[in-house]
Amino acid sequence: MTIDEIKIGGLGASRSRVEDNRFVRGKGNYIDDISLPGMLHMEILRSPLAHARIKSIDASAAWAIPGVRLVLTGELMASRNLAWMPTLSYDTQAVLATDKVRFQGQEVACVVADDPYIAKDACEAIIVDYEPLAAIVNPTQAMADGAPIIRDDKENQHDNVIFDWEIGDKDGTDRAFADADVVSELELHYPRSHPSPIETCGSIADFDRSTSKLTLYMTSQAPHIIRAAVAMVAELPEHMIRVVSPDLGGGFGNKVPIYPGYVVSILASILLERPVKWIEDKTGNLISTGFGRDIYLRGQLALRKDGKILGVRMHADSDHGAFFSDAQPSKFKIGLLHSAFACYDIPAAHLTARGVYTNKAPGGVAYRCSFRVTEAMFFQERMVQAAADDLGIDQAEIRRLNFVRDDDFPHRTPFGFLTDSGQYRKCLDIGLEAIGYEDFLKEKQEAKKNGRLLGIGISTMTEPLGAGNSREYDILGIKMFDSAELRVHMTGKAILRTGAKSQGQGHETTWAQIVAHELGIPAEDIVVEEGDTDTAPFGMGTYASRSTPVAGAAVSMVSRKIRAKARKIAAHLLEVSEEDIDWELGRFFVRSSPDTGVTIQECAMAAYSNVPDGMEPGLENNAYYDPPNLTWPFGCYITTVEVDPETGVWDVLKVVAVDDCGVRINPMIVEGQIMGGLAEAYAISSMQMITFDEQGNCVGSNYMDYLLPTAWETPGFELHEVVTPCPHHPIGAKGVGECATVGGPAAFVNAVLDALKDTGVRNIDMPLLPDRVYEALTEHHDVSGAPPLRTGS
Amino acid sequence: MTSLFTKVSPEPTTDAGVRRITVSINGNQHTVDVEPRLLLAHLIRQGLDLTGTHTGCDTTHCGACTVLFDGTPVKSCTMFAVQAEGHEITTVEGLATASELHPIQESFKDEHGLQCGFCTPGMMLTAKALLDENPDPTEDEVRWALSGNLCRCTGYQNIVKSVLAAAARLRSQGATDEEEGETS
Known part of the structure; x- marks a missing residue:
């Protein structure tokens, strides 16, 4: 009997979303919903000035507040070589300011305390003495003669220019303009905008001294990149870092970068040997985290x-x-x-x-x-x-x-x-x-x-x-492929994991539809998991509309690998040669006798109970997809x-x-x-x-x-x-x-x-x-x- | 120093910095000791572990923390827990029964009225307050009623559809209940 693909929730089905079952009940699991035993709370003190030299920081009054466990400043971060971190564009960024503050809202100090109210009180008790400097707020000012140099921390930076870059055919273009009847001109500004997901950023760092393992729950659209970056910045071995990105309350690009709050929460947890939670407030999110355009x-x-x-x-x-x-x-x-x-x-x-x-x-x-x-x-x-x-x-x-x-x-x-x-x-x-x-x-x-x-x-x-395609696209040298891993269980149910990370796009629903399309297993029989680097295959995450083009393709490819193995099992079960069987959605059949066939579920059962001689048991595989x-x-x-x-x-x-x-x-x-x-x-x-x-x-x-x-x-x-x-x-x-x-x-x-x-x-x-x-x-x-x-x- | 959130306890207290309040949340009475500055959203979330009430903006603008306060939608991020003394609060966890979703929840699912799900509890509670007052709203009335709740994913169109669908569902349910009442 032919399977109706729409009925099993395959390609083209407007299948209702699996994740909605928890979201409409208020049972989503967002970063701030996670509570660990013994957890402490971190708040950030931010710079009120856009450009200023830090003359001194006096945190003694903050330390004196009952319930305060730790006050971190740039000086302390520097003593651990953590005052600066690399960015995703081969620059450096201050974690906590040491020499100067360079924008309003920059992270200056952090307090860890028994609850967030105490931590906020203590932030207010920190006295920072600033020497204000002239602020530069647009490219014209930045490129003006005699403009103050913002990045005087960098040895070879003698102005405010980051790059000069060009592409295209200058001579050919000049010729085209010489031949033109009319030249139209336009000049405009695309203003700075903030992606502003309703949920802000946050993390819970949980360093376990007894196993030396760091578990980092955080709002990340790309948890595997974070694991690699944390391994480099915090000098922890990569296998001892587990990044878990739970349900995200929106991302829109805002939750791709690595922010100082994440890094400081990690150090705080290592120092205190307790889980440390940081939940950014809305103002912190709007004034310090990744903007767009400008x-x-x-x-x-x-x-x-x-x-x-x-x-x-x-x-x-x-x-x-x-x-x-x-x-x-x-x-x-x-x-x-x-x-x-x-x-x-x-x-x-x-x-x-x-x-x-x-x-x-x-x-x-x-x-x-x-x-x-x-x-x-x-x-x-x-x-x-x-x-x-x-x-x-x-x-x-x-x-x-x-x-x-x-x-x-x-x-x-x-x-x-x-x-x-x-x-x-x-x-x-x-x-x-x-x-x-x-x-x-x-x-x-x-x-x-x-x-x-x-x-x-x-x-x-x-x-x-x-x-991307890996010839041209990488972040920090890591090629922009993506991945999927599929395990089909004995009874024909399955679990799929990918290197992407949904922030509302509905991957738990749609990835299962791709598997249903490729294998004929009903979408409701497939559970989808993402966001845990200990279990998900390595991937570059979800942004730039790359999930369906890259991870989605990997889901197809891994399903096809599963189907190829199932085909060999089907030939064994049907006692014919592989060349003599055909596939229709959910079923292999003998070409000369279409009524004789086995379903994908029967193949799955046989993969664990009746494999042909010489074949590895099981029906699991993974795929790394590098789009052309x-x-x-x-x-x-x-x-x-x-x-x-x-x-x-x-x-x-x-x-x-x-x-x-x-x-x-x-x-x-x-x-x-x-x-x-x-x-x-x-x-x-x-x-x-x-x-x-x-x-x-x-x-x-x-x-x-x-x-x-x-x-x-x-x-x-x-x-x-x-x-x-x-x-x-x-x-x-x-x-x-x-x-x-x-x-x-x-x-x-x-x-x-x-x-x-x-x-x-x-x-x-x-x-x-x-x-x-x-x-x-x-x-x-x-x-x-x-x-x-x-x-x- | 005990933390704010461990002060939620039914035991009598002698701590002068603490107030004892009794609040009804989703029909359950809770007697708790809280610091006067504790926000209602934090009592609900961390104190009572009802994490469906989200906090988004801390300033009453986004509406993710919306709860029903004696049936009226309020932003629990800018209300003190002590102000809830003696009042009835409904959170998203109070909408569904163990076996059945509320028609508003059903409609948000059916009409794809949510994506990341973060604004959804607040949206649904605001919608409930509207439909309790006005069972047959126009699209404009729905849009106006929801204008204190921000969503960044959906573009609102499907949220509005969800609320209108829920209204129709509730009206037909009401009609059925009435009919059954007449025939019995």
Whole structure:
């Protein structure tokens, strides 16, 4: 009997989520829910100043508070060679400050006490004497002559520049510009944003002197990288470190890096021989942990009169904060910014980038994106829009004209990536149809007569998801593959473990669906575990939408290894040769006699009870998957807005998303990912920004000042799909978690600027707060730059 | 020095820095001795081991710590435990029975109204307070009612769908109960 794949929860089933059974009961197990016997609590004292020399630290009053067990300062860390730690980008970062503080919120001291209230009291009792220094809060100040050197701890650092980097064909690009009819230009700032999962970071370090083993429970999207890093930093042997990442209350890139709090909790546990828990507060999370974006971009498009793009020039000045700790592949200094314009057929491109230190929190994390891809695609789509306006060409038409054609794959992008599949025009057409493009243009003209400002914005992009392939992608030299281990038990039930780590993506549900698809074992018979380095195979974790492209592929591959062994067992059970049997979902059968067969469950039983002579018993295996290429999903996002000319407030009328993420494992979950991404796109374009004053004070240090949209502001979304299977992924899937966050912001910004088109305004920097829109609308000039640098032009 | 959380004890106390309170949580009476500055969220989480009430922002903005206080949603991260003296608290653990999920929990599952699950307990309790008052809300009413609870994963659309589905479920359950009442 043929198995119905959807019924067993296989590929394409919108199977309800396994993890929800505990989450809706409040039975999730997040870091702060874990309590160990004898556990102590740690709090961090942070710097109130952005740049200052530490003259002295007096912790005597803190030590005197009953219940205080340990006060740690930079000096004590230094005595153990732990005052500094390596970052994921080959820089160093202070664990606890010794010489200077370099950003507001930097970790200065830690207190461990019987409860967190006492620890907080004691932090307040520590007296730090600072000598304030001038703060640098943007790249212009950082690169100015005579600017104070932030990283004077580094011997060969004589300015604030971290890197100068370039890629592309400069000469070819110069020639393209010489041949151009028109050159369009644009300059913008992609503001600093914080991923801000609702759950902050935290850890519980538990060092057991009797076994010399350290167990580190922590909020990590990549627990195996942490184990390797802890082995290097803390000089503990790797086999004596167990990292456990429990349920995560969101991540979005924020929980990839290694933060000082984790490291100090480890030392505290070693010194006190008790478990030490650190739970960051929200302000600590917002002002000290990995931000996203904060990059100044300028560029030019060389255009033919008809709208054909001949060449691209881009320059980026990126603000990395006080320590270069971007979590990104080591080969590329500015992430994958050079993935810009990948969906367009452009002959020549050249990109230069400069990274600088400032007195702001470090990070540069891939906030719901694949290493600066968000910045790349935002700039691309804003640039294309500006070019369409400059040439007086329809914004849909200019995209259609420049798209890579469906029959032109594989295609080399202007900066050298290889895209492999897509139906870009089809996606755009579906989007235009869904938004009612032609009708809206008419409605817009009508509305104008009544003084109403309507606008429509388009954003189309393909982005590189799923790092990597190991030829080009590594973090700290570790190649970016991923892994899966599958154990099929005697009764045909199974346990699957992977090197990825879900933060809400639903791996416990979807990985089982891949196994069900490959083996015909019902998804409900497969339990999925992740996040414990003692049991899970080595993997690089979950970020950059890499789980499905890499770990998901490993799940397929290990299932196929299991099937290959089961096939030999089936031949033995059926007493025919292996060549004479065929596979259908869940069952091997004799080709000449299809009614004669054995199920995968029968093969599993035989693997433990009746193996052929010479075969190892058991039905277990693992797979390490190194993808041949990135996956290239495509997204088309179209929004319509109405701007109130009296206030600059803009309302979203409609949002349409057309996503091609290849084969969908669980359509319900895919749609959930897209809607979450769209909400963040709306957030970033409309309100979300971490900003600083001239003294380097972070003005977004809590949810009163750092605006996140609620259910009330967030618009509704209409979703559509196109399926172009990824040609190299075992089940044709592509990454999807970040597409809408990457492609979405430009659709909102383009729509608002479209509504303001008659004013001649070319740019308003995000977030498009009403005051910025109002200023552009009434004063007819661009509104650019982050405060305090913000200028009208 | 004993820690704040080990002070939760039914034994009489002579410690002047401690207050004795009786709180009803999910229908169970708890008499506990607490420091006056102990936050309600911490009493619930660490003191009574009901860790479904999460703390997200410490400043009343995110709503992950929402509990029902005599039926009204409050943010337990900015309320002192002593303020709960003599009041009835409902946490997420009080929604389901041993065998059956509450219709709101069922609907959040069915409509994919959660991803990481961290905001979910607070969302569901706020939704419960809304549906107790207004069994047939519009989408706008749901969005407004939930605007004190932040979610970073879902984009809210499926949360709103979940609440509307739960409302329909509760109404039809109510209608069935009424019918059964009439026929018996």
